[in-house]
Amino acid sequence: MDDKPSAKNSQRDTEPAADKQRALQREQDRNEPAEGGGGGGGKEKAVQTGPRSQPEEIPAQHLLKPGQEADMQLKPRFDAPDYKGSGKLEGMKALITGGDSGIGRSVAVLYAREGADVAIVYLSSHEDAEETRRCVEKEGRKCLLIPGDVKDAKFCKEAVERTVKELNGLDILVNNAAFQLHAHSLQDITDERLDETFKTNIYGYFYMARAAEPHLKKGSCIVNTGSVVGLRAARNCWTTRRPRARSTRSRCRWRPA
Numbered sequence: 001m002d003d004k005p006s007a008k009n010s011q012r013d014t015e016p017a018a019d020k021q022r023a024l025q026r027e028q029d030r031n032e033p034a035e036g037g038g039g040g041g042g043k044e045k046a047v048q049t050g051p052r053s054q055p056e057e058i059p060a061q062h063l064l065k066p067g068q069e070a071d072m073q074l075k076p077r078f079d080a081p082d083y084k085g086s087g088k089l090e091g092m093k094a095l096i097t098g099g100d101s102g103i104g105r106s107v108a109v110l111y112a113r114e115g116a117d118v119a120i121v122y123l124s125s126h127e128d129a130e131e132t133r134r135c136v137e138k139e140g141r142k143c144l145l146i147p148g149d150v151k152d153a154k155f156c157k158e159a160v161e162r163t164v165k166e167l168n169g170l171d172i173l174v175n176n177a178a179f180q181l182h183a184h185s186l187q188d189i190t191d192e193r194l195d196e197t198f199k200t201n202i203y204g205y206f207y208m209a210r211a212a213e214p215h216l217k218k219g220s221c222i223v224n225t226g227s228v229v230g231l232r233a234a235r236n237c238w239t240t241r242r243p244r245a246r247s248t249r250s251r252c253r254w255r256p257a
Helices: 015-031 102-113 126-138 153-167 191-215 241-252
Strands: 093-097 117-122 143-147 172-175 221-224
Touching: 015 191, 093 102, 093 153, 093 191, 102 117, 102 126, 102 172, 117 126, 117 153, 126 143, 143 153, 153 191, 172 191, 191 221
Parallel strands: 093 117, 093 172, 117 143, 172 221
Antiparallel strands: none
């Protein structure tokens, strides 16, 4: 691959957004009951259905937002070593928000295995982003790193335009970047937290879709990720998952001219 600038050298400063998320997290931590946190395993055993055995014990670990996958004691399994690509996305270009770690990283790597070049948008976890790029390039595809905050409409437009310019097009947008903190009651949810959650999880999805739409053609797609929380209520979780699902259904009815 050609020499590439380090993700840390980007001119866009995303640390203020990350600092804000950490402040909100510390606020919720102070409201936590004294009963102790999760982790350390659980009542249910891991489901063992694949060729690899799944860990039975989950370490109790509390990381500051936005989180660094490299710091996790038990690393997520994202590479699906038994999955063989078959060129389903050969020649396509994908832009994935929150692509530095977790689900986003797995999508980036497996899209690359299917033949797509990938751009990933992420907030501030540069080490995670570099690892995702290494894994994508190991699959023989290009990976463009774009640090920034999806709450910023101007940034979303710039991210799409940079993807189109450097990867020579855009075929798939995956909206995956999100922010969430659990809450024990409505009183835990300050105006600041509500604003951060909705602007990331709803506005961010809209900003990216609006920026991408002029570049999409027949056969292109927008994928909005959510969670089961949007379909089934979760204890201690006031969420944007349901409005996100409704937004997705609304856009599914839209067809380009």
